[in-house]
Amino acid sequence: xxxxxxxxxxxxxxxxxxxxxxxxxxxxxxxxxxxxxxxxxxxxxxxxxxxxxxxxxxxxxxxxxxxxxxxxxxxxxxxxxxxxxxxxxxxxxxxxxxxxxxxxxxxxxxxxxxxxxxxxxxxxxxxxxxxxxxxxxxxxxxxxxxxxxxxxxxxxxxxxxxxxxxxxxxxxxxxxxxxxxxxxxxxxxxxxxxxxxxxxxxxxxxxxxxxxxxxxxxxxxxxxxxxxxxxxxxxxxxxxxxxxxxxxxxxxxxxxxxxxxxxxxxxxxxxxxxxxxxxxxxxxxxxxxxxxxxxxxxxxxxxxxxxxxxxxxxxxxxxxxxxxxxxxxxxxxxxxxxxxxxxxxxxxxxxxxxxxxxxxxxxxxxxxxxxxxxxxxxxxxxxxxxxxxxxxxxxxxxxxxxxxxxxxxxxxxxxxxxxxxxxxxxxxxxxxxxxxxxxxxxxxxxxxxxxxxxxxxxxxxxxxxxxxxxxxxxxxxxxxxxxxxxxxxxxxxxxxxxxxxxxxxxxxxxxxxxxxxxxxxxxxxxxxxxxxxxxxxxxxxxxxxxxxxxxxxxxxxxxxxxxxxxxxxxxxxxxxxxxxxxxxxxxxxxxxxxxxxxxxxxxxxxxxxxxxxxxxxxxxxxxxxxxxxxxxxxxxxxxxxxxxxxxxxxxxxxxxxxxxxxxxxxxxxxxxxxxxxxxxxxxxxxxxxxxxxxxxxxxxxxxxxxxxxxxxxxxxxxxxxxxxxxxxxxxxxxxxxxxxxxxxxxxxxxxxxxxxxxxxxxxxxxxxxxxxxxxxxxxxxxxxxxxxxxxxxxxxxxxxxxxxxxxxxxxxxxxxxxxxxxxxxxxxxxxxxxxxxxxxxxxxxxxxxxxxxxxxxxxxxxxxxxxxxxxxxxxxxxxxxxxxxxxxxxxxxxxxxxxxxxxxxxxxxxxxxxxxxxxxxxxxxxxxxxxxxxxxxxxxxxxxxxxxxxx
Numbered sequence: 001x002x003x004x005x006x007x008x009x010x011x012x013x014x015x016x017x018x019x020x021x022x023x024x025x026x027x028x029x030x031x032x033x034x035x036x037x038x039x040x041x042x043x044x045x046x047x048x049x050x051x052x053x054x055x056x057x058x059x060x061x062x063x064x065x066x067x068x069x070x071x072x073x074x075x076x077x078x079x080x081x082x083x084x085x086x087x088x089x090x091x092x093x094x095x096x097x098x099x100x101x102x103x104x105x106x107x108x109x110x111x112x113x114x115x116x117x118x119x120x121x122x123x124x125x126x127x128x129x130x131x132x133x134x135x136x137x138x139x140x141x142x143x144x145x146x147x148x149x150x151x152x153x154x155x156x157x158x159x160x161x162x163x164x165x166x167x168x169x170x171x172x173x174x175x176x177x178x179x180x181x182x183x184x185x186x187x188x189x190x191x192x193x194x195x196x197x198x199x200x201x202x203x204x205x206x207x208x209x210x211x212x213x214x215x216x217x218x219x220x221x222x223x224x225x226x227x228x229x230x231x232x233x234x235x236x237x238x239x240x241x242x243x244x245x246x247x248x249x250x251x252x253x254x255x256x257x258x259x260x261x262x263x264x265x266x267x268x269x270x271x272x273x274x275x276x277x278x279x280x281x282x283x284x285x286x287x288x289x290x291x292x293x294x295x296x297x298x299x300x301x302x303x304x305x306x307x308x309x310x311x312x313x314x315x316x317x318x319x320x321x322x323x324x325x326x327x328x329x330x331x332x333x334x335x336x337x338x339x340x341x342x343x344x345x346x347x348x349x350x351x352x353x354x355x356x357x358x359x360x361x362x363x364x365x366x367x368x369x370x371x372x373x374x375x376x377x378x379x380x381x382x383x384x385x386x387x388x389x390x391x392x393x394x395x396x397x398x399x400x401x402x403x404x405x406x407x408x409x410x411x412x413x414x415x416x417x418x419x420x421x422x423x424x425x426x427x428x429x430x431x432x433x434x435x436x437x438x439x440x441x442x443x444x445x446x447x448x449x450x451x452x453x454x455x456x457x458x459x460x461x462x463x464x465x466x467x468x469x470x471x472x473x474x475x476x477x478x479x480x481x482x483x484x485x486x487x488x489x490x491x492x493x494x495x496x497x498x499x500x501x502x503x504x505x506x507x508x509x510x511x512x513x514x515x516x517x518x519x520x521x522x523x524x525x526x527x528x529x530x531x532x533x534x535x536x537x538x539x540x541x542x543x544x545x546x547x548x549x550x551x552x553x554x555x556x557x558x559x560x561x562x563x564x565x566x567x568x569x570x571x572x573x574x575x576x577x578x579x580x581x582x583x584x585x586x587x588x589x590x591x592x593x594x595x596x597x598x599x600x601x602x603x604x605x606x607x608x609x610x611x612x613x614x615x616x617x618x619x620x621x622x623x624x625x626x627x628x629x630x631x632x633x634x635x636x637x638x639x640x641x642x643x644x645x646x647x648x649x650x651x652x653x654x655x656x657x658x659x660x661x662x663x664x665x666x667x668x669x670x671x672x673x674x675x676x677x678x679x680x681x682x683x684x685x686x687x688x689x690x691x692x693x694x695x696x697x698x699x700x701x702x703x704x705x706x707x708x709x710x711x712x713x714x715x716x717x718x719x720x721x722x723x724x725x726x727x728x729x730x731x732x733x734x735x736x737x738x739x740x741x742x743x744x745x746x747x748x749x750x751x752x753x754x755x756x757x758x759x760x761x762x763x764x765x766x767x768x769x770x771x772x773x774x775x776x777x778x779x780x781x782x783x784x785x786x787x788x789x790x791x792x793x794x795x796x797x798x799x800x801x802x803x804x805x806x807x808x809x810x811x812x813x814x815x816x817x818x819x820x821x822x823x824x825x826x827x828x829x830x831x832x833x834x835x836x837x838x839x840x841x842x843x844x845x846x847x848x849x850x851x852x853x854x855x856x857x858x859x860x861x862x863x864x865x866x867x868x869x870x871x872x873x874x875x876x877x878x879x880x881x882x883x884x885x886x887x888x889x890x891x892x893x894x895x896x897x898x899x900x901x902x903x904x905x906x907x908x909x910x911x912x913x914x915x916x917x918x919x920x921x922x923x924x925x926x927x928x929x930x931x932x933x934x935x936x937x938x939x940x941x942x943x944x945x946x947x948x949x950x951x
Contacts, residue, residue: 016147017074020049023226024070027053028063030225030242038268039260043186043219045179045210047231048111048150049073051200058174060191065169072165073201076158077148084149085124086110087131090140093118099133110151111205114234119144121152128371128395135372135414143371145503151205159198166194184209186217211235221263223256237785305343309336349734350526352709352726354747356673358450358517361504368498370396372416375438377401377430382421387443390493391419391500406433417479417500419443424462424684425638431470431477431630437852439479441500442467447483449694450510450517455486456698458691462646464508465687468675468768471507473630473839473855475764476846480507489513506767520771521673527741534739536562536662538614543568543599543648544622546575549667549711553619554585554592556732564591566612569622572596599648602655609655618656620649621667623685627678629839629855638681645685649692657701663739666693666705670749673707674760674768677839690745697744704738709749724750755815759840762812763847786848787875802875803868809844810864813837824865828858849875 027050044054049070056066089096093112100107103126110121120127127149131141148154171192180187182199184206190196211234214222222239224232232239240259244252254272261267269276312320321339323332374396378384384400391398396416403426415438420430427442434440446457447464464481471478482499485492495511498504508519540557544550545567554565565585569575573594585592597604599622609615623645626637649666656664671679672686686707693705712725726734726749734748757773760766766773786805790798807819814831816822822831828838838858846853851874854860861867 016078020074021070023049024053027225028056031057037272038266043177043179043214047207048205051181054178055191058176058178059172060174061169069169076162080148080157082147084122084154085127086119086121086144086146086149087127088142089118089134090116091118091134092116099130105153108152109204112208114208121149138414155201163194163198166197179210179213181205185213305347309340345730346530349730352734352748352750353524354521355524357520357522359520361516361518368394368494368501370394370497370501373397373413374416375399375401375418377420377422386488390496394497403430403433424466425635427466428630428633437477440477441479442481444483448510451512456691456695458688458695461691462684462688465672465683466680469680469683472675472677475843483510485512508768519768521768522771532740534736536560536617538616539564539612540617541566541612542619545569546578549621551581552728552732558585558588558590566593566595568595568597568608570598600643602651605651606655615659616662618652619665620652622648625682629678630680631855633680641681642685646688649689653692661702664703668705668707670707670709670747673747678836693744704743705745706735707747726750763843798872802872806864806868806871809841813841822864825863827862833858
């Protein structure tokens with residue numbers, strides 16, 4: 001096993017023989033580890049191969065014999081003909097079994113994992129037929145990634161030889177009770193029978209029955225020994241995993257031990273922490289909250305710049321600072337301060353620079369499988385035969401439709417997925433029209449440049465900006481983005497289907513003839529020499545030139561050698577602050593013109609460009625914002641944003657092609673690169689600009705598109721509210737360095753990844769940011785667990801639990817330290833919510849509850865308390881809430897409390913007075929012999945005693 005695990009062929013570990021052996025080795029090792037820490041189990045329960053590990057540690061076999069059995073089991077299974085299928089159905093076994101009639105010997109129930117979690121296994125065609133019955137009933141299904149159909153008749157070929165292996169090992173009675181997968185009950189002598197373990201291979205894994213058996217025996221804590229928390233999720237909140245994927249193993253193991261300890265399980269802490277000592281805890285309630293700012297971990301006490309500074313000082317390398325060793329300290333200090341300031345600023349700029357890159361997706365040899373019905377949405381007359389053929393070849397039933405056809409009143413069938421080839425405006429309409437939660441995939445051609453020779457289509461690039469916003473606003477309905485080459489051959493089609501099936505784990509993918517790549521946002525290393533300056537000449541045109549960003553650009557150009565600057569905007573000289581801007585520019589010696597021009601009007605742009613002699617620099621910073629969640633966007637709103645940003649860029653591109661330009665700069669936005677909830681049309685427009693820059697480069701023309709984060713002052717660059725603002729002078733310096741480096745596309749943004757990343761991935765992981773995010777977002781409580789917990793509560797308890805849930809997520813969105821800081825009665829508008837944070841809260845609540853809420857939900861229910869009432873009603877939709885039962889439950893609790901009080905106590909007297917008042921107002925005096933108005937405290941307690949049986 002060691003040679004396989006640490007060898008060069010990672011694929012070997014995925015083989016059945018090595019997978020089963022690896023699981024067995026891990027589980028037995030983890031058992032020995034936790035036992036060494038003093039944890040002693042009362043019962044053992046495994047799942048399939050896990051029961052063999054349980055039998056081994058219970059002493060049924062020696063470790064050597066157990067290893068022999070496990071190795072033979074895996075080897076014999078792997079030697080069977082591959083094929084078959086296993087599908088998980090969100091349905092009870094009792095619902096599934098009647099539908100297996102007619103498929104005897106072809107489909108079996110492989111596992112019963114929960115009340116509504118059943119796995120079927122067998123011949124693929126028959127399994128698919130059964131699955132389609134449940135899909136038609138709206139039941140969720142999931143195909144398991146397996147090489148063989150385990151626990152089905154397809155295992156029959158190895159049973160005889162496996163029995164021979166079992167008859168060659170020694171069996172002993174278990175020294176710990178083991179719950180059987182075959183019966184779901186505590187096993188007896190059958191564990192010592194070879195025939196039992198042969199049946200174990202073939203028969204249903206009754207894991208849910210095993211859990212029920214253990215609960216009946218009083219077991220309330222389950223410790224999972226395995227590579228992840230799969231079985232923990234089946235334990236209804238009572239499970240603790242020792243390991244979890246993508247989490248530090250020591251932290252997860254210690255969290256499990258801590259969980260056991262607080263549940264009353266004995267742990268030998270001296271064995272866990274040899275040599276450590278115990279300390280007494282304070283006897284007071286040590287709750288506290290700090291309001292002082294804490295130093296952040298990414299700002300070390302000594303920065304790299306300071307370290308370099310002091311290193312040069314210690315080496316007496318005065319030449320590095322540009323000073324003479326003979327200079328006095330007072331004369332050298334300005335040069336030393338300037339050296340440090342320049343390098344600190346450069347360090348800040350280096351931390352802002354990002355570029356979209358591509359990570360190759362490993363290839364696989366197994367065929368991609370698509371199941372169920374898929375919609376292929378296209379414009380009328382759209383040619384999609386190649387895509388349809390590829391999807392059908394992978395097993396999907398494909399229906400080609402238009403948006404107009406989807407808008408018809410007929411019911412959309414149960415869908416496995418939707419693939420759209422629509423442009424931006426129609427995609428927004430599609431999102432509003434679709435009446436399904438099936439994942440939506442947008443397929444483009446030429447939207448991204450992932451390989452040499454890619455030909456860009458800027459319009460298609462816009463879909464990627466829009467798609468990133470869809471993923472943030474509708475994470476539950478979003479599949480992802482797939483860019484295809486012009487020709488979809490068999491290999492490309494196979495990659496397409498593999499991505500659609502979720503087999504890559506990627507949601508922004510470029511497929512080419514040579515393979516597939518996933519999008520990654522990467523840091524760009526700073527240049528070794530940053531002393532070079534970009535110098536301009538001739539005339540420069542700045543669109544949006546009278547705005548805040550345009551003003552900063554104009555002042556930079558004035559100092560960079562440009563002789564004439566033309567500032568173009570819709571209001572021209574009537575824009576506020578123009579006179580002061582022009583006066584400041586003219587002081588530097590440049591000629592300044594201010595022109596009123598609608599850059600979306602080709603005729604006006606043509607006249608503008610024609611009137612500028614010796615045009616060398618174009619900076620397109622014009623644009624309009626019209627923020628709104630996707631559900632609120634109309635065609636008119638989308639077109640207006642596109643009109644200025646995109647049409648203006650196109651006109652400038654086409655009308656300057658005969659000019660000898662030194663720079664063609666497009667002001668794009670990080671919204672197009674990352675997505676930003678509430679900015680769907682703006683993100684799409686800016687992604688088009690990035691695509692236009694790449695196409696110009698491919699055609700041999702100059703172009704630089706900068707996707708800006710927030711600037712520290714006004715302007716559309718300040719619209720990225722979730723990003724810190726960059727000082728304008730440093731942002732301009734970063735732009736200049738991009739021009740010196742002749743960059744084509746670049747994102748320049750100040751991003752605090754620890755906070756931004758946790759919000760960005762709160763409800764959906766992001767492969768795009770995987771190179772930048774190092775800390776995984778803590779998982780929320782599973783939806784099923786919360787809903788189940790809620791149903792077992794009284795009405796008052798439900799109200800409290802849902803209010804706490806909503807307050808928790810409101811606090812997370814607002815950045816508060818704890819839910820108690822959220823006042824349930826204050827409106828969301830009062831506490832600072834806008835359309836963007838509204839979407840984030842909606843997504844969090846939808847993920848936590850499994851209920852789809854509209855993005856406007858906080859405006860319909862404007863306080864935390866009102867929203868909590870709505871959430872509770874949606875969670876319990878269709879269920880009757882018995883207020884009478886809830887009141888009686890509360891009275892029973894009151895009874896228990898009152899039994900400890902005496903009417904002679906001060907507290908008892910106060911309680912009696914309160915109860916007297918309540919009964920008087922309610923008008924429901926139970927004992928007619930007592931006049932409530934004149935009853936004494938003793939009489940009131942006597943009345944309560946008669947009614948509630950208090951002695």
